[in-house]
Amino acid sequence: MSAPNLFIVYVTDVTESTAFYSTAFEIEPRFTSPRFVEFEVAPGVGLALWSGHASAVAPDAVRTSEVCLNLPGGPGEIDAQFRHWQQLGIEILQPPHDDVFGRTFVARDPDGNLLRVAPVDPA
Structure with a gap:
């Protein structure tokens, strides 16, 4: 059985969020593009920032x-x-x-x- 290995956080400004996550967690991205950035948080496990669906990050969206x-x-x-x-x-x-x-x-x-x-x- 496969286990999840990429966790995506929706953001509105990838550049701002990359700086925030890099500073907060003291890590650098392993992949960057204009709307998607991925950090390797463990071997084979990633945390990604994605602005591809801006409507999903409306300021009043419930964070669950x-x-x-x-x-x-x-x-x-x-x-x-x-x-x-x-x-x-x-x-x-x-x-x-x-x-x-x-x-x-x-x-x-x-x-x-x-x-x-x-x-x-x-x-």
């Missing part, structure tokens, strides 16, 4: 998914990432708090797409 950054190291690492993103000027929607899976917080990209930082799930 999240891009999640799972960090090892416990609550201190989550809080450190929160402070780092605050220094970068990333908009925080939900400050660090403890949830059923551990310490977490939620931010958003320039198009309102949700970004969650949470601990690595225990194996």
Whole structure:
């Protein structure tokens, strides 16, 4: 059985969003085009930014998914990432708090797409 290996985030301005994601996640794109940019986030797994369907990113569109950054190291690492993103000027929607899976917080990209930082799930 095949597993998903590319996750697409709809954006209105690929250039702006590429700069945002490059800065937030400290990664560089592996493929760029005028309306589509892909980052390799793990071997064989990509995160793409696509402006091909501008109507899908209307400002009032409901955001029902999240891009999640799972960090090892416990609550201190989550809080450190929160402070780092605050220094970068990333908009925080939900400050660090403890949830059923551990310490977490939620931010958003320039198009309102949700970004969650949470601990690595225990194996």
